[in-house]
Amino acid sequence: EAEESFRKALALDSNLAQAHFNLGYSLAVERRFEEATDSLRRAVEILPSYSDAFYELGNVYSLSGRLVEAVESYVRAIQLHPGRIEVYNNLGLVLGWQGSHADAEAVFRQLLLLDPKSVKGHSNLAGALMSQNRFEEALASLEAALRLDPECAEAHNDRGSVLEAIGDLVESTSSFRRAVECRPTFVEAHSNLLFGLNYREDLSAREIHEEHLAWGERHAAPLSPERPFLDLARDPNRKLRVAYLSPDFRTHSVAYFIEPILAAHNPDAFEVIGYSDVPTPDKVTRRIASICREWRPVFGKTGSEVAEMLRHDRIDIAVDLAGHTGRNRLLVFARKPAPVQVSYLGYPNTSGVRAIDYRITDFWTDPEGEADTLHSERLVRLESGFNCYLPPPDAPPVTEPPxxxxxxxxxxxxxxxxxxxxxxxxxxxxxxxxxxxxxxxxxxxxxxxxxxxxxxxxxxxxxxxxxxxxxxxxxxxxxxxxxxxxxxxxxxxxxxxxxxxxxxxxxxxxxxxxxxxxxxxxxxxxxxxxxxxxxxxxxxxxxxxxxxxxxxxxxxxxxxxxxxxxxxxxxxxxxxxxDAQSVTRALEAAYRRMWVEFLASSQ
Missing domain, CATH: 3.40.50.2000 (Glycogen Phosphorylase B;)
Structure with missing residues (x-):
């Protein structure tokens, strides 16, 4: 109704900046970002001093993954209205996503000059400081946030991340648990808790396994769909569409191991689709994108939106490369958007998500026996070894022993x-x-x-x-x-x-x-x-x-x-x-067996 009324107003007078803003805002709420962008841009064209419209335009650009334009819009909003706290906060966050951590720090410090009691300001400043390896300062900033709001889940989560980074693992675990206590639906903090448990020498593999299962039951199980895959071409030998989803298709450790696999896939038997959750693409992103048959940037999209993309793309096998690492998309996989779902490479433990069917490993890292009882997924062991390393092309020559x-x-x-x-x-x-x-x-x-x-x-x-x-x-x-x-x-x-x-x-x-x-x-x-x-x-x-x-x-x-x-x-x-060829052939054979097993089990 709101959209209809705004469009009626604009039909009478297309130069109403307020109506364009209201329409853009309502479209953004519905996540119709392209249309929202058009309306908000029209608002600032009509009224170049419209600070609120520049701010909302920055939000839409940010959610669309257009970070350079988001920064420009936020900066313009601040120039027009220098005292608006939320603009500084969002600008600082986007600068951090771009890797401009010193600039983000400056923005958050300006925010705190305007509002010294801003919990978000102190907490987000800590993130910028941590990214610059200033851990003690980051802790001090988080302590300031928690003095202002002892129940701030984000501050407890960020404190856990800083403590983990400096090796204070027991206290880090406590902070992550406190974040989840403050907000039981805080999925990211709960994943951070699980990731940190892998560092703990005082916890058994069984204890860590149980924690992962609890995550799955709390966050993933309620999303389990009842939508069967009825319109599949049920040919066991046909070309399969395999989607790889990762926030690490960039200069990152995961890229060193997945790039050679993607490049070695047999295009006659597998179509590779990359789903990239990278906020700021780099040369590695572009190189990996060129390898894939199709490329889907998904930064800023919700879990349900990404799941629908996978269904629309008719993906046969969806592969998660993140596990419980940062900015993971496990809740996409919880929605079961593909008939066969696989965990691979990026995380050294079970996901705890029942909707993920298999986990790729080998006989050295997960010997048969107890390891099989420590995973919610079925373990598939590659004879070749589960990973393949791509040495950097600019590596210097080997020298004599020092x-x-x-x-x-x-x-x-x-x-x-x-x-x-x-x-x-x-x-x-x-x-x-x-x-x-x-x-x-x-x-x-x-x-x-x-x-x-x-x-x-x-x-x-x-x-x-x-x-x-x-x-x-x-x-x-x-x-x-x-x-x-x-x-x-x-x-x-x-x-x-x-x-x-x-x-x-x-x-x-x-x-x-x-x-x-x-x-x-x-x-x-x-x-x-x-x-x-x-x-x-x-x-x-x-x-x-x-x-x-x-x-x-x-x-x-x-x-x-x-x-x-x-x-x-x-x-x-x-x-x-x-040997990317041998590892990829073993992986492809495993994918084919998974597909055949799915067809047999879904008759």
């Missing part, structure tokens, strides 16, 4: 600091004590914060390791520079119970052998799987004493260290870890 010039062994880890828990620090300290005159290089973005560096130094000091035995390196922006830092490392140490994956592959590509500990869950067996696939199972420890022994033995064998380093790239090139 010990030849430094005359001392340098161990190293380039992993996320959240993975460096108390047990890991204790084990690494044990290695440093056993290997005379050795040192440990830890490279992570968190080291840009002096207070975080001090925390790390203190944790090792508690284990009897002096600061001079540590080399703490912060983020290096360019990939070539990041990889070049491996020239300083003789032996890489894999953390546990949450192993590295990209970091392990990068270390190996740069010639650095990696020592891993085989755990009791997928996240803790990725390192073991990678090393087994490249013919180095002797670098996989069965327990902590073995982990330390292997490090000591390898450090003493300088001839082997040199041989491993200089021959590592050839070793990788001869393994399935870099």
């Amino acid at each position: 010990l030849l010039s430094s005359k001392r062994i340098t161990f190293g880890s380039f992993n996320n600091l959240a993975k460096v828990n108390r047990m890991v620090i204790s084990a690494w300290a044990g290695i440093l004590r056993r290997v005379p005159d050795s040192r440990l290089l830890i490279k992570t973005r968190h080291m840009a914060d002096p207070l975080i560096r001090n925390r790390v130094v203190e944790r090792f000091a508690a284990e009897g390791i002096a600061e001079e035995c540590l080399v703490l390196v912060s983020h290096i922006a360019e990939m070539s520079g990041h990889l070049d830092a491996y020239r300083l490392v003789d032996i890489a140490l894999d953390p546990f119970p949450f192993n590295g994956a990209t970091t392990t592959c990068e270390a190996l590509w740069m010639g650095v052998p990696v020592i891993a500990l085989a755990g009791d869950r997928h996240a803790g067996r990725v390192g073991a799987g990678i090393l087994a696939r490249i013919g180095l199972p002797d670098l996989v420890a069965e327990d902590l004493p073995d982990y330390i022994d292997i490090a000591e033995t390898l450090a003493a064998d300088r001839e082997r260290l040199r041989d491993l380093r200089l021959g590592m790239r050839d070793r990788l090139k001869g393994a399935t870890l870099l």
Whole structure:
């Protein structure tokens, strides 16, 4: 009725800016963004000083994924009406999505000058600070938000993210739980809680599994549809339409493993459709888009909208690449928009979503037996190994081991600091004590914060390791520079119970052998799987004493260290870890079996 009345008013006088605004606003509420944009643009053409219309236009552009235009509209709205708090808030959020974190910080600080008691302002400022590796400042900003509103779910969630990033895992879990208590429907916070549990060495795989099932029952099960797939071409051998959905089709770890798979798919048997939830596409996004048969940007769309897109595209197999990582779309899969649904690559655990039928893995990371009882999905193990790594084309050449010039062994880890828990620090300290005159290089973005560096130094000091035995390196922006830092490392140490994956592959590509500990869950067996696939199972420890022994033995064998380093790239090139064709053929065979099983079960 509102839309009809606004259109009637405009039929009488098409130059009514207020009517164009009202129509645009009502269309935006109905998520008819293209029409809303036209109406709001007409409003500001008629009345260039219309601040409210520029603000709403910014909102529509933001929800449509047109972030550059959103920023321009918000800036114009502020110029016309400098005191409107919500415009600053939305502008700061969009700048953050674009990666302009310093600009976002400046906007949120301006917001707080206008309203020092803005809970959103303090909470969102923390996000901008965290993105700049200023974790202690971010915590202070969140504490300010929670003093103003102790029940603010967003602030508790953001506090959990900061605490997780700096390795305070128990307190991080508590913050995520508090966020969910404050708002039981806060799906993102609940996913963040689950992701963080994978870092916890004090929780069993069974306990973590139960938490995932609880997430599925609370958030996913109520969305389970009753819409059967009646109009399918039920040919077991026909070309299948496979959709891959991810927020990480960009410069991101997931892209290093999915791009070679997408490029190797057989176009005669599979049509690949990419559903990209990337707010700011980059060169990797464009490269992956060029590989796919069809490309669907879905940033800003609701779960029900994306599910309808999948149904409309007549997808046969939908593949989730995110699990419970940031900006995941598990609630799309909960709606069962495709006959066969698969979890793959991006998350090292079960989704807990009953509507997802299968999870792709292998025999190394998920041995048959207990692993099958720890997943809501049915595990499908690829003989080739479940993943395939694409080395960066600008990787520098492998160098001689640094010990030849430094005359001392340098161990190293380039992993996320959240993975460096108390047990890991204790084990690494044990290695440093056993290997005379050795040192440990830890490279992570968190080291840009002096207070975080001090925390790390203190944790090792508690284990009897002096600061001079540590080399703490912060983020290096360019990939070539990041990889070049491996020239300083003789032996890489894999953390546990949450192993590295990209970091392990990068270390190996740069010639650095990696020592891993085989755990009791997928996240803790990725390192073991990678090393087994490249013919180095002797670098996989069965327990902590073995982990330390292997490090000591390898450090003493300088001839082997040199041989491993200089021959590592050839070793990788001869393994399935870099063989996209063999991994993709195995994956396609698995997809075909899934399709045949679906047809048989849905007669």
